[in-house]
Amino acid sequence: MDTNRLSKNIQMALNEQVTKEAHASQIYLSYAAWADKQGCGGIANFLFRHANEERNHMMKIIEYILKRGGEVQITAIPAPPQNPKSINNCFEKIFEHEVENTKAVYKVAKMAHVEEDWATWNFMQWFVKEQIEEETLAMELIDKIKIAGGENADAASLYSLDRDLENMPDDVASAEDATVENP
Numbered sequence: 775m776d777t778n779r780l781s782k783n784i785q786m787a788l789n790e791q792v793t794k795e796a797h798a799s800q801i802y803l804s805y806a807a808w809a810d811k812q813g814c815g816g817i818a819n820f821l822f823r824h825a826n827e828e829r830n831h832m833m834k835i836i837e838y839i840l841k842r843g844g845e846v847q848i849t850a851i852p853a854p855p856q857n858p859k860s861i862n863n864c865f866e867k868i869f870e871h872e873v874e875n876t877k878a879v880y881k882v883a884k885m886a887h888v889e890e891d892w893a894t895w896n897f898m899q900w901f902v903k904e905q906i907e908e909e910t911l912a913m914e915l916i917d918k919i920k921i922a923g924g925e926n927a928d929a930a931s932l933y934s935l936d937r938d939l940e941n942m943p944d945d946v947a948s949a950e951d952a953t954v955e956n957p
């Protein structure tokens with residue numbers, strides 16, 4: 775008896791989203807390592823912590839697929855893009871990436887709507903809400919670097935920004951209750 779409650783298309787889309795969240799984690803890891811090399815340990819710390827959050831997103835989807843009797847397919851993760859050219863560029867690339875991820879989340883939600891798979895549609899609403907927070911977080915980073923001088927930020931402003939981010943909460947509110955151990 776087939777107990778898989780996910781259609782083939784939805785299962786495939788959810789698995790693709792698993793890879794996208796893993797890819798997001800790799801992107802944050804690579805930017806974090808790059809930022810640390812630039813001497814921005816606070817920014818690196820913030821980005822390393824955010825990489826974990828992306829992994830939690832991945833785990834949340836894996837858990838959902840399994841709960842619905844589906845099959846999880848773990849595939850290769852694409853390499854992260856090239857290193858940013860500056861801290862300003864780093865934050866812009868993060869924002870662009872989050873917007874791309876929002877589009878991917880909307881695609882799965884739309885597919886669930888068309889198929890009248892209300893369980894998956896409901897599940898995806900968590901991600902729709904989460905993406906609002908993620909985009910807001912990325913916008914805040916851009917605002918902060920803009921105040922520090924954008925591409926022309928001097929060492930003193932970057933130092934102060936770096937210290938701010940060291941202490942900035944990494945978890946957006948809606949993700950606070952999701953961890954790798956408890957997705």
Ligand code: FEO
Pocket residue numbers: 795798827828831872875908
């Ligand atoms: Fe999993 Fe940054 O979205």
